[in-house]
């Protein structure tokens with residue numbers, strides 16, 4: 001069993017290679033319950049790969065992923081059941097299904113049945129999606145799709161919610177709204193949230209802590225050091 005001092009998610013010495021090319025060499029991340037943690041890094045640094053390795057969607061060459069102190073194996077189908085929800089790059093909705101059907105599948109993927117309470121919570125945090133329930137996901141706007149994608153994460157009742165590129169293609173005002181929602185669900189449900197994003201400034205507003213991923217290594221950044229962040233974003237800095 002874990003105690004309250006154990007971070008909900010612990011990633012230790014994670015390494016992933018694609019063939020002979022090593023993408024990440026040593027990534028270490030902690031995310032506690034109720035905490036919002038970010039990771040930035042230049043394009044191609046391995047941010048998406050890190051999330052996919054945590055979810056066991058790509059093989060780990062080395063390293064461990066622990067949830068509440070328990071080491072997780074490498075079967076992607078058990079990750080959602082264990083309590084890791086992953087909103088992927090591109091949002092991962094099934095375009096031909098309705099919003100409600102997409103939510104139902106997410107609950108099933110987590111070994112649950114979609115309840116009225118799940119739907120009520122999703123529509124409480126995203127009031128807009130209430131009237132979209134019977135619409136096909138593929139016809140929604142980018143912002144609406146992102147709300148549904150995050151709702152899919154919520155109805156899985158995760159301990160950890162990971163979101164790849166929350167802000168991609170969204171207007172700044174919508175990103176702000178999303179950030180408020182994430183803070184609310186982190187507080188209310190004590191979910192640990194792990195965000196990977198290109199939007200360094202946006203991340204530093206919403207996150208409690210930020211990691212930098214560079215040259216395959218993760219390091220803790222001072223989240224207020226926007227000069228460092230910008231430099232890392234453009235690939236010109238050595239992370240402190």
Ligand SMILES: Nc1ncnc2c1ncn2[C@@H]1O[C@H](COP(=O)(O)OP(=O)(O)OP(=O)(O)O)[C@@H](O)[C@H]1O
Nearest residue numbers: 018019023041042043044045046047048049050198
């Ligand atoms: N399935 C794959 N096979 C081979 N190489 C891959 C594969 N997926 C990603 N890569 C490579 O691994 C590196 C890291 O990719 P990744 O998508 O993790 O970066 P990222 O930090 O998410 O980038 P971005 O900011 O552009 O989203 C890139 O060089 C990419 O080309």
Ligand SMILES: [Mg+2]
Nearest residue numbers: 047048049089
């Ligand atoms: Mg990516």
